[in-house]
Amino acid sequence: MLADLMSPLGLHYSAFIPVLQSQGTDEQIAKWVEPAQKLAIMGCYAQTELGHGSNVQGLRTTATLDTNTDEFVIHSPDLTAAKWWIGGLGIAATHCVLQAQLVIDQKSYGPHIFVVPVRSPVDRKPLKGVTVGDIGPKAYGGFATVDNGFALFDHVRIPRENMLMRFAQVTRDGQYIRPVHDKLSYGSMVKLRVGMVADAGIKLGKAVTIAIRYSTVRRQFHDTAKKDGSKKDELEQQVISYSSIKHRLFPLIAVSYALLFAGQSVGADFQKMTKQLLNQDASMLPEMHITTCSLKVWCTRRATDGQEECRKAMGGHGYSQFSGVGQIFAMAVPSNTYEGDNYVLCQQVGRSLLKQLQTISSGKKVETPNSSYLNLLLSDTPHTPYKFNDPYHDILDPKVQQHIYGLRAARLVADLGQQLKAGRPWSDVNMECWNICFAHAEYNLIKQFNERVASVSSTTPVLAEPLTQLANLVSFDFNFV
Numbered sequence: 001m002l003a004d005l006m007s008p009l010g011l012h013y014s015a016f017i018p019v020l021q022s023q024g025t026d027e028q029i030a031k032w033v034e035p036a037q038k039l040a041i042m043g044c045y046a047q048t049e050l051g052h053g054s055n056v057q058g059l060r061t062t063a064t065l066d067t068n069t070d071e072f073v074i075h076s077p078d079l080t081a082a083k084w085w086i087g088g089l090g091i092a093a094t095h096c097v098l099q100a101q102l103v104i105d106q107k108s109y110g111p112h113i114f115v116v117p118v119r120s121p122v123d124r125k126p127l128k129g130v131t132v133g134d135i136g137p138k139a140y141g142g143f144a145t146v147d148n149g150f151a152l153f154d155h156v157r158i159p160r161e162n163m164l165m166r167f168a169q170v171t172r173d174g175q176y177i178r179p180v181h182d183k184l185s186y187g188s189m190v191k192l193r194v195g196m197v198a199d200a201g202i203k204l205g206k207a208v209t210i211a212i213r214y215s216t217v218r219r220q221f222h223d224t225a226k227k228d229g230s231k232k233d234e235l236e237q238q239v240i241s242y243s244s245i246k247h248r249l250f251p252l253i254a255v256s257y258a259l260l261f262a263g264q265s266v267g268a269d270f271q272k273m274t275k276q277l278l279n280q281d282a283s284m285l286p287e288m289h290i291t292t293c294s295l296k297v298w299c300t301r302r303a304t305d306g307q308e309e310c311r312k313a314m315g316g317h318g319y320s321q322f323s324g325v326g327q328i329f330a331m332a333v334p335s336n337t338y339e340g341d342n343y344v345l346c347q348q349v350g351r352s353l354l355k356q357l358q359t360i361s362s363g364k365k366v367e368t369p370n371s372s373y374l375n376l377l378l379s380d381t382p383h384t385p386y387k388f389n390d391p392y393h394d395i396l397d398p399k400v401q402q403h404i405y406g407l408r409a410a411r412l413v414a415d416l417g418q419q420l421k422a423g424r425p426w427s428d429v430n431m432e433c434w435n436i437c438f439a440h441a442e443y444n445l446i447k448q449f450n451e452r453v454a455s456v457s458s459t460t461p462v463l464a465e466p467l468t469q470l471a472n473l474v475s476f477d478f479n480f481v
């Protein structure tokens with residue numbers, strides 16, 4: 001388990017360097033990435049603040065342009081603007097890529113990303129105007145090996161060139177050049193969410209592997225169906241033989257595979273989007289945003305719930321630190337709130353799908369593949385109960401499974417649209433957005449799992465049957481709302 005512990009350099013490699021590579025110009029990449037790769041500088045990704053997390057637009061840290069000196073002045077106006085929870089910032093980081101409100105001539109242009117030194121690479125002392133340190137221990141003893149830190153900036157000056165300018169630029173005379181898409185700087189958050197999907201599958205897979213191995217070795221109670229007298233010399237039953245254990249653990253195996261496949265699929269899409277963004281093509285960004293938001297919500301909730309179920313399935317021994325499951329849970333459970341609070345992200349998914357619902361309302365089809373189920377609303381009877389021709393056969397048909405989950409998701413989006421049209425306030429439909437987010441994620445998880453089964457069937461037929469069984473188990477495990 002020690003090999004799984006995160007280090008203060010985790011975000012240096014998973015966020016700091018990737019953000020430089022994706023958001024910086026060629027000149028900025030040449031300046032910063034090589035030193036970062038050689039660990040001449042150590043970085044982190046400073047977005048969350050003490051007073052603002054999911055609401056990125058509300059961040060209080062400012063980067064004000066001083067045209068007289070050709071510098072940005074980085075400032076934390078009050079304590080709520082302190083960068084908080086930043087992995088690697090507590091002790092290790094010498095630099096950060098920082099989200100701050102860009103201010104030019106007293107006008108704010110929203111959050112942009114800046115490279116800001118926080119400590120000397122030579123003696124590790126905080127630089128002038130920077131107050132930086134560790135925020136202390138975390139819940140459940142999790143992330144104990146990561147120095148989550150804070151930082152406050154008191155009119156810290158950085159060169160204008162320290163603003164990452166691949167998409168948005170600020171010229172020497174203070175002219176602001178807008179990017180082709182206002183949310184291009186959010187690509188770094190999309191990347192982090194992409195990685196969270198497969199990571200959730202790996203962590204859940206480890207927990208359920210531990211629980212199943214334990215339940216296979218552990219024996220408890222005799223088989224009461226036997227009535228042959230004395231049982232003193234008989235082995236007690238394997239715990240894994242009980243239906244309550246199978247019911248709780250076996251679906252989690254299928255879910256872990258579903259998350260791994262989804263993570264690989266969305267990872268490939270992200271790589272494709274990244275190449276397009278380098279050419280100023282942001283066409284994939286809205287779809288990637290909604291997909292990663294919904295999968296992040298679903299995978300973090302279901303994976304951590306599953307890890308806790310694994311612990312309980314192991315009885316009292318599951319609560320021992322030596323089981324390893326508790327440590328997995330402690331490392332995974334904060335994912336429900338970092339990179340966007342799950343309930344807030346669900347509202348973003350709801351808003352995005354409502355925009356696509358407008359396309360359906362105009363009689364046109366939705367072209368985005370992950371939301372194409374909305375096209376089912378164009379049929380003559382979209383709200384008619386689905387009828388099986390042969391229930392026992394049809395329910396195992398991947399096309400039927402995908403259709404059913406798509407129909408449910410489409411109906412939920414349509415129902416939300418009707419409620420808002422009737423005057424229900426947006427602040428009152430949070431749970432409807434939660435249900436829509438889960439339905440959207442589950443449709444895509446089913447779709448991607450069945451696509452993987454079809455691919456394996458043609459390349460490695462021997463794996464097709466067990467993967468088909470897992471795909472069916474995932475389909476049956478999802479709870480309809």
